[in-house]
Amino acid sequence: MKTKIKGATVVLETGCITGDIIIEDSLIAAINPTDDIAVDCEIDATGQIVLPGFIDPHTHMSLQQSEKFRAADDFYSGTVAAALGGTTAIIDHIAFSPAGSPLMTSIERYHQLATDAVIDYGFHGVIQRVDDDIITELKDIIKNKGVSSFKAYSTYGFPVNDQDLLRLLAAVKEVDGVLTVHCENDGITRYYNEIFAKEGKTAAHHYPQTRPNLAEAETVGRFIDWAGHLGDAPAYIVHTSARQSLQRVVQNRQQGQKNIFVETCTQYLVLDESVYQQSDEQAARFIMAPPLRTKDDQAALWQALFDGTVQTVGTDHCPFMLAEKKLGEADYRNAPGGIAGVQERGLMMYTEAVVKRNMPLVDFANVMSTNAAKIFKCYPKKGTIKVGSDADLVILNPNQTFEFKREVLKSNCDYSPYEGYTAKASIEKVFSKGELIVDQNKFVGKRGAGSFLHR
Numbered sequence: 545m546k547t548k549i550k551g552a553t554v555v556l557e558t559g560c561i562t563g564d565i566i567i568e569d570s571l572i573a574a575i576n577p578t579d580d581i582a583v584d585c586e587i588d589a590t591g592q593i594v595l596p597g598f599i600d601p602h603t604h605m606s607l608q609q610s611e612k613f614r615a616a617d618d619f620y621s622g623t624v625a626a627a628l629g630g631t632t633a634i635i636d637h638i639a640f641s642p643a644g645s646p647l648m649t650s651i652e653r654y655h656q657l658a659t660d661a662v663i664d665y666g667f668h669g670v671i672q673r674v675d676d677d678i679i680t681e682l683k684d685i686i687k688n689k690g691v692s693s694f695k696a697y698s699t700y701g702f703p704v705n706d707q708d709l710l711r712l713l714a715a716v717k718e719v720d721g722v723l724t725v726h727c728e729n730d731g732i733t734r735y736y737n738e739i740f741a742k743e744g745k746t747a748a749h750h751y752p753q754t755r756p757n758l759a760e761a762e763t764v765g766r767f768i769d770w771a772g773h774l775g776d777a778p779a780y781i782v783h784t785s786a787r788q789s790l791q792r793v794v795q796n797r798q799q800g801q802k803n804i805f806v807e808t809c810t811q812y813l814v815l816d817e818s819v820y821q822q823s824d825e826q827a828a829r830f831i832m833a834p835p836l837r838t839k840d841d842q843a844a845l846w847q848a849l850f851d852g853t854v855q856t857v858g859t860d861h862c863p864f865m866l867a868e869k870k871l872g873e874a875d876y877r878n879a880p881g882g883i884a885g886v887q888e889r890g891l892m893m894y895t896e897a898v899v900k901r902n903m904p905l906v907d908f909a910n911v912m913s914t915n916a917a918k919i920f921k922c923y924p925k926k927g928t929i930k931v932g933s934d935a936d937l938v939i940l941n942p943n944q945t946f947e948f949k950r951e952v953l954k955s956n957c958d959y960s961p962y963e964g965y966t967a968k969a970s971i972e973k974v975f976s977k978g979e980l981i982v983d984q985n986k987f988v989g990k991r992g993a994g995s996f997l998h999r
């Protein structure tokens with residue numbers, strides 16, 4: 545089966561061209577071929593933009609957050625929503641297994657959970673404890689099991705201590721993997737949580753004060769310092785939100801440190817702490833860690849995205865139903881943490897970055913797709929428009945608008961933090977491995993068509 549996409553603006557890594565793409569079966573077969581190739585299907589995309597399918601490096605599908613709460617999206621509904629937003633691959637942060645489990649326990653469980661996915665998916669492994677067996681297993685998984693990145697937490701139930709952080713960094717460096725860390729200082733967050741509880745300040749609007757910028761920046765600084773100390777071990781900071789964190793990254797890079805990778809998320813770029821000042825019911829909808837920050841932090845993040853300090857934009861997609869979020873209204877500790885966004889990211893980032901702030905399309909493709917593919921080792925199969933790469937493509941129509949209304953957002957969640965937002969483009973078509981899976985904002989793909997992304 546051969547398909548020709550004709551006459552579009554095609555965003556290559558080297559620049560934009562106007563021309564044709566030939567898809568043959570699952571792959572990109574030719575870009576602007578000189579001779580006439582006979583095809584089965586021709587799509588006129590004049591005036592539209594073809595980009596490499598977006599990669600969301602940070603999602604939480606089918607997440608059991610505690611005994612009480614399960615995220616609203618499973619791998620089917622979550623990847624349908626992702627596809628509708630132009631995303632053709634996700635790398636999911638998987639959940640903990642019972643204490644004492646080997647690392648493969650969670651990974652094997654997620655292989656079962658993800659069989660219904662409609663786009664390709666990878667996993668970041670997860671670290672709960674560190675000992676000799678875990679380090680041996682970690683290296684084996686990175687080398688042989690297609691999971692090249694792992695996540696450790698500095699807070700919640702399983703904070704990684706300094707010695708373990710060093711052991712993990714040394715291990716990933718040895719086998720060319722990546723350590724990703726949720727950076728928030730456990731002591732600082734505990735300190736504030738305890739004081740606030742004693743003073744009865746548990747209403748949802750107090751929540752962001754329990755996780756100040758310093759909590760993030762301190763741990764970012766420590767994480768990358770240790771990585772640098774070990775000879776530039778690959779260190780990836782997830783969901784960066786604070787100006788001070790970015791300053792530490794810039795400082796270490798200026799001293800010559802390499803292999804620091806920085807992710808932010810859509811919510812930190814487009815939402816800010818003012819949502820916590822509305823009502824406690826509203827504030828509870830935005831309980832996530834780190835919390836939303838000030839306009840000043842937001843400006844710093846945009847600057848960092850434009851100057852290359854930040855490499856990737858994820859979503860941390862982890863939605864919970866309104867009734868569950870509402871449990872945090874009077875006491876923020878009772879609500880599950882996380883918000884939706886896997887569908888909204890593509891069009892919202894196009895609008896905010898390209899339309900409003902003039903980000904060049906090549907840079908946009910980098911932060912939405914190419915950089916994540918390179919960092920997480922699925923490039924050039926993913927993340928680029930090149931002959932021989934998977935035909936994962938999104939066609940954007942920049943001449944239409946698209947409003948985020950309940951009926952067009954396909955997450956199972958019953959609210960979107962971005963409802964009412966009007967994007968300055970729409971998703972015309974999405975191809976996953978050469979198959980048309982979204983046509984005019986409608987999902988036309990197949991349950992289970994996604995496969996595991998061996999990275």
Ligand SMILES: [Zn+2]
Nearest residue numbers: 602604637860
């Ligand atoms: Zn997360």
